[in-house]
Amino acid sequence: MSFTDMAHNQPPDGSNAGGRNGARERPPEWADGLKQLYDSVVEEALPDSFKDLLDQLDAIPPARGQGGSRTSADGPDTSQ
C-alpha cells in the first residue's frame, strides 16, 4: 500500500474526504515526506537503552516481564 494507491481510493462513505479537486488523482505532495519521517526513524541506530533491555529480556520470565504496579493492573494489553 502506498500513497499512490491511496490517491486512487474513493472514500468509502462517499464523502469528499479524499480532498479537494484533483487530490484523488495524484498522491499528496507530502506523502513522500510522511514515509521519509517514518523511514528516518527506522534507519536510526538503536540506542543502547534498547540493546540493554533486549539483553535483559531472557532473564524475565514470560507473563512476569512487565514490572511495576502496572503489570497486574493492565495485563499484557494486547486486546482491543
Place this chain on the structure above:
Amino acid sequence: MSDGGRPDTPRTASEKSDFKRDLTQVVPHLRAFARGLCGRPDVADDLVQETLLKAWAAQDRFEPGTSMRAWTFVILRNAYLTDMRRNRFRGEYDEGVAERILTAPAGQEGPIHLSDLHRALLTLPAERREALLLVGAGGFSYEEAAQICGCAVGTIKSRVGRARAALTEMLASGNIPRRSTEDEVAHRAILEELDMVAAGNGVSTQG
C-alpha cells in the same frame, strides 16, 4: 488483530529464540510508529520499551508465523491510548526532529518542511493519525490496519481519507500550529474522544 489464536502454551527454547529475534527486528518500526504517534523521541522510546516488556510477557500468546510487527503495533497502540487517557502525552513536538527540507516534486510550488508535516500530523485526532501512519508510512494494507486498530476496513479508509484531506489543507494553507501543544482545540478534541472511549463508546465508531 487478535492475540488469542494460540492457547497459552509454554514455548520451547527454539521458539523463544525465534520470538526474541523477531521482536528485536521490529524495534525500529515500533520506534517510528511511536514517534509519529506521540512526537517526542524520548517519550516515544519509553512507549516502545513499555511495549517490548508487554510483548515479552505475553509471548506465549503470539502465534508463530503471523506478523510480529502487526502484533506488537497492537500492543504499542493500546499502551499509547492508555497513556493518553492518563494525560501522559500531549502530542508534543520536538523542534529538533526534522530540520531537513523536502524537495517538492516536479510541478509543485514550494518545498514542504518535514517539521511542518510532523506538526500537522500531531494535530490530527489520534485515530486518524494512527490510521495514516499505519497505511501511509508503515506500509500496512487497509485490512491489516483495520485489524491493528480493531475496526472495520471502511472505517480505516475513512480515517485515512479524512487525515489526508486535513493534512493537505493544512500544508496548502500554511495554517499549522507552531507547536501542537499550543493547539488547545486539537488536544481538547483528542481528549474528548478518549473520554468517549473510556465511557465505552469506542473509538472505532469515530470516522
